[in-house]
Amino acid sequence: MSKRSVRRIALIVLGFSVLVYLNNSSWTARPRAVRPWLLAHRGLAQTFHTEGLTNETCTARRIDPPEHPYLENTIPSMAAAFAAGADVVELDIQPTRDGWWAVFHDWTLDCRTDGQGVTREHTLAELKALDIGYGYTADNGKTYPFRGKGIGLLPTLPEVLARFPERAFLIHIKSNDPAEGRLLARYLKTLPPPRRARLAVYGGDQPIAALQRGLPELRVMSRASLIRSLLSYMALGWTGYVPAACRDTEIHLPVKFAHWLWGWPNRFLERMAAANTRVIVVAGSGEFSEGFDTPESLKQLPPDYWGGIWTNRIDCIAPLFRTGKRGMAGGRSASR
Incomplete structure (x- = not known):
């Protein structure tokens, strides 16, 4: 290959590289004088240290010394998060034995409540009777600062959406069961389209695929x-x-x-x-x-x-x- 051909190829490669660079340079994008929008995970919740954390860890038993009175996934915690400046609140849902969506994180009740067993094997009435602040401790069980304060605080998804009709939420399906995606799609279809537009959902591959088939615009x-x-x-x-x-x-x-x-x-x-x-x-x-x-x-x-x-x-x-x-x-x- 002649030197002229090599030079021509080099110039083509250089020109192509410059075009790719300019097409993907952040500084060439139009500046936006807006602040980021903020998502509050589980509302305003108690924090915990993450050293040695696994999927089986009971996080309620390792919380930091409390700085506020709110418990995750409750209506008061969501109200506090929005008041603090959240644009979106993330929440977790579990189906109940009698067909409701309970807003609760854990697969089982034993960690943070005074109940026992698999969450979804209980009725809504049974879940609402629990003390969801029962298991929280910041000192290895010496004290339980929220014990007795979480009775009746577990909400349903419809209760949350009714309480905050104009707010945006990110809903977390806590399983990989496609039936839950279909069940959630049926419920969300009952909401007006403008309300659905302020919602997003994430979770396991199978329920999300089923939900997307039922509500492709979500x-x-x-x-x-x-x-x-x-x-x-x-x-x-x-x-x-x-x-x-x-x-x-x-x-x-x-x-x-x-x-x-x-x-x-x-x-x-x-x-x-x-x-x-x-x-x-x-x-x-x-x-x-x-x-x-x-x-x-x-x-x-x-x-x-x-x-x-x-x-x-x-x-x-x-x-x-x-x-x-x-x-x-x-x-x-x-x-x-």
Whole structure:
């Protein structure tokens, strides 16, 4: 091959690389003078240390010394989260034996209540009679600061949506049973379309797939849909094209992997917004609902980030955006 041919190929490759770079450079995106929107995980809840945490750990028995009186997944905790500045509240649902949706996190009752057994094997009346603050302790069982204070606080999903008719929620299905996706679709279909538009659902692959078949316009996410979305975008996003797997959906993006996405952050966020997809960044690698819970943790985000932020401490994070102190956090924006 002649030197002229080599030079021509090199110029073509260089030109192509420059075009790809410019097409995916965050700094070329139109700036947005808006703050990020904040998602409060389980409302305003008690926090706990995560050392040695597994799927079987009873988190109520390892809480930090309480700084507020609220218990997760209750209407008072959601009201407090919205009052603190949450734009969206995440909640967990379990089906009851008599066909209701109870708002409760645990598969069993033994950890945080005075009941026993599998949650979904109980009726709604049985669940509402429980003390859902019974098992919380910050000192290895020496004291139980919420014992006796959680009786009757367990709500149903319809009660939550009726109490906050104009608010946005992220609903978590806590199983991989496709029947639960179909059951939830039947309930959500009874809601007016404007109300459904303020809801999104995530959970196991099978119930989410069943829910999406029943309500294709609803934003949903599962592990399978997240992987499909990100891999398809990694393959094609450099062109500016947003694949079908990334459209009209929900992406919970671990910040650890965000910088590998074409156009991160602003160009990527622009593309997802145009595709009617909601992006929520979670801390670290996304294990065990890691959140941005301290001012220091926000330094993982670019200073001009304007998507969603997952937090377990809405009371600590929201004031930073009201006062403008968020500007101290974050490094330089970067594209892939």
